[in-house]
Amino acid sequence: MTAPGTTRYVALLRGINVGGITVTMAALADTVSALGHSAVKTVLASGNVVFESDDPEVSAVKAGLERALSERFGYQAWVVLMTRDQLAEAVAGYPFEDRDGWHSYVLFGSEPALLDELLAAAATLDPADERVQPGAGLLYWQVRRAVGIKSPFSSLSAKARYKSTTTNRNLRTLHKILALP
Missing domain, CATH: 3.30.70.1280 (SP0830-like domains)
Incomplete structure (x- = not known):
């Protein structure tokens, strides 16, 4: 407490x-x-x-x-x-169902305009491989394990332009953080 x-x-x-x-x-x-x-x-x-x-x-x-x-x-x-x-609110708002063979992430950002850029680029993603939805000051992202860090969204969000304002975490990690007493 x-x-x-x-x-x-x-x-x-x-x-x-x-x-x-x-x-x-x-x-x-x-x-x-x-x-x-x-x-x-x-x-x-x-x-x-x-x-x-x-x-x-x-x-x-x-x-x-x-x-x-x-x-x-x-x-x-x-x-x-x-x-x-x-x-806790960010994790509770995760919009994608848990899917076998997929990784679930939350991409946190401190610059709304850059999150908007990433979200706009996500419109071209293949939904069979990855999905992105907006949240409050973050983006929810789910990607097929077989695609992983080679996915278009992963490559885009890793660019230097976003480096100082974003970071992502696996949903499992976020649950571990929230489980701390």
Whole structure:
């Protein structure tokens, strides 16, 4: 349970533990704690952090995280930050049924115009391989496992243009984050 006067946040980092940027989850948790945040927990090794903060200003918390991560780990940190309640709403809104042989993702974004671009491009996708639908500040995406990261939408969303404002997570990972006490 979150202490009165604090906000429970979920930070989703993009681009760590790939491409030569190695960040251990212990070092990540230490960095977040050093900023004065509490109840810090990481999930998996892909840059998922849950923590509590006395600061209710999402933009200030996000900026502080990005600055601290960039300084400590020597890379340009990009963080999508939301409250735990916002994440729960996003997961509850997932529009696609669970399908055998498919992967389910949520692509989070902090720049609405870029999410709109991605959504517009999704209109040309083959629905036999992948589907995309909009949500509030995010896109829901489901792709056939056999297509996976070679899919047109995966290739598009991985472009540098979207790197600093988006990150995606598998729905299973999001459920693990939400299951934390």
